[in-house]
Amino acid sequence: MKPRHRRLALILGGLCVLGIGAALVLQALNSSIAFFVTPTEIASGKAPKDTNFRLGGLVKTGSLHREGLTAHFVVTDTAREITVRYTGILPDLFKEGRGVVAQGRIGADGGFEAAEVLAKHDENYMPPEAKHAVDQAHKELGMVQK
Template sequence: MTPKRKRLWMLVGSLAVLGAAVALVLTALNDNLVFFYSPSQVAEKTIPQERRFRLGGLVEMGSVKKNGQEIRFTVTDTHKTIAVVYSGLLPDLFREGQGVIAEGSLGPDGVFVAREVLAKHDENYMPPEVAKAIKEAGQWKERK
């Protein structure tokens, strides 16, 4: 085999290994990628039940119901609402009328099953899409 042919096979082998490494990295990234949606976006899109995503908005007033460790509440962006069920301890800042981000997936009945709940004490930490929807609905609370 000539040196030229050896270099060609070395280049082809290196490209194959590089391609396999890129494919593995992209697969791992896709598995860990979590998208953020508002209730209106969830209503507009068809999201597979097993797909994990983050749901953000405001906890609707009068919607929090506790039954032992299970907590049910509704998240709204003032246009659409989604029921959420969560088992576990809620953050100290969680309350009705405050911003919340829940990570989980949609159940077969359309209820969002949260694995983690993050309470936000200020609209400054809210994603721009949710903040815009709240401002348009006239529910935005200005900081003093």
Template structure:
């Protein structure tokens, strides 16, 4: 094989390897992304279907109910409410009336099954999307339940 053909084959192989590596990295990133949505977005049907995502808001007062290791509660942005079920141990800072972010999937019945629960650690911090949703809801003064299937 001549020198220029050998160099061309090496360059082509290197480009193919870089392309395959980039495709694998992008695929891994896409499968690990968890989008953040508010309870109002979920109720409006703007949540990802068949994909894990995060919901953030306040844990509704009086909604916390334990059933062995499964905990049922409601996350609200003061406009809409989403029922959540989580099996596991909750963070120490998780309380009713406080902010929380839950990651999981929405079931066909409107029940959100969480795989991870994050409690807000600082009373002054809230994700910008959740704060905006709470501000909008407090201006309207309305709270509505979860959508019925």
């Protein structure tokens, strides 16, 4: 094999290895992405099908029911509501009337099956996406912000 052919083979081999590595990295990133969706977007059919995503909003007061380790509660953006089922230990900061982000997917019954529940970390914090969704819902309903 001539030195010129050897160099060409090394360059092509290196490009193949680089391409395979880039494809594997993109595949890993794609599987870890979770889109943020509100109850209004779920009701309008904009939620991803058969894939995990994040549902955000406020936990409706009086909606939390526990059956052993399984908790059922309602998440609302003040315009629409969706029932969430989560099996596991809820975070210490999880309370009714406060912001929550749940990661999971839509179940066969149309409710949200959460694999992970995240609660806000202080009294005034709300994820920017959830704050925007609540503000939009208030605008649509003609409610006045405090």
